[in-house]
Amino acid sequence: METFKVGLIRVLTTEDQEVLLAHGKTIMEIFPGIEVETKCIPDQYEGIHSEELCRIAIPKIVETAKTFQDADMLIVSCADDPGVEEIRKEIPGIPVTGGGETTAALALKYGEKIGVLGITDYAPAAYRRLLYGKMILGKPDGVDSTLDLLTPEGRASTLKKGMELKEQGAQVIALACTGLGTIGIAGELEETTGLPVIDPVIAEGLFAYFEKVRRSSHRIGQRQ
Known part of the structure; x- marks a missing residue:
């Protein structure tokens, strides 16, 4: 090959x-x-x-x-x-x-209400462009950088925010930070929320x- x-x-x-x-x-x-x-x-x-x-x-x-x-x-x-x-x-x-652009494009396959879960108070540019009018933005409490995701508290807060996005009507969760891919949380988020989760990595x-x-x-x- x-x-x-x-x-x-x-x-x-x-x-x-x-x-x-x-x-x-x-x-x-x-x-x-x-x-x-x-x-x-x-x-x-x-x-x-x-x-x-x-x-x-x-x-x-x-x-x-x-x-x-x-x-x-x-x-x-x-x-x-x-x-x-x-x-x-x-x-x-x-x-x-x-x-960003790869995750947003794939998320559109799964629904019209996209939960965007990241570490900033704003959605990255590709999400804003490709998911305009379809986003539900969520940022875990106490998570302000990639380094915060490496702590047990950061992981727990991320899972909690994923559930909140589901309760707000999200049909799919698009992770908006590759650090979330680094910690391999997509599978756990899927188990917790029952929603498909798009890992940017x-x-x-x-x-x-x-x-x-x-x-x-x-x-x-x-x-x-």
């Missing part, structure tokens, strides 16, 4: 290799034939949890994107999709996506897998 190479950018600066490689590991375990190389941007130890931090991160993300060699696709593993449009302009000809991996299959199918078609 031909390998499809993905360059994945983490917007959380970390020296912890387990944390750094977590998203790429998940994608490679689920989607066959995908090889992920992961890099994180510098000096962003709390990741992105505000519009100001997003603005600061974008130039770093673009520069990091330029350092990948021979990547078939680039993923900015963040639900805010910071730098995605800028990378598309700077590196034309290579597919680029992020955790898996969503961006699915889009990469589709790109791999799309290219392979085109080559097969050309040979026939």
Whole structure:
């Protein structure tokens, strides 16, 4: 099977290799034939949890994107999709996506009322654009950054907020922070709420897998 190479950018600066490689590991375990190389941007130890931090991160993300060699696709593993449009302009000809637009697109398959569960008081741009008029926004109490999700209190608060979104009429929960993918809470949220839950790490991996299959199918078609 031909390998499809993905360059994945983490917007959380970390020296912890387990944390750094977590998203790429998940994608490679689920989607066959995908090889992920992961890099994180510098000096962003709390990741992105505000519009100001997003603005600061974008130039770093673009520069990091330029350092990948021979990547078939680039993923900015963040639900805010910071730098995605800028990378598309700077590196034309290579597919680029992020955790936000992929998650929002998949959520539409499951209903008209989308519970958007993240760590900010606002929905990321892709959610606002793609889910306009369909969102029910929820932020767990006491969770203000990706690091808060790593605590037992942060996890419990996230599960509680998921139930609140269901009670407000949500038909599906779209996670709006890839840190929620890092802690692998989607399955537990599904058990707790009974709703389908879209994990942004898996969503961006699915889009990469589709790109791999799309290219392979085109080559097969050309040979026939």
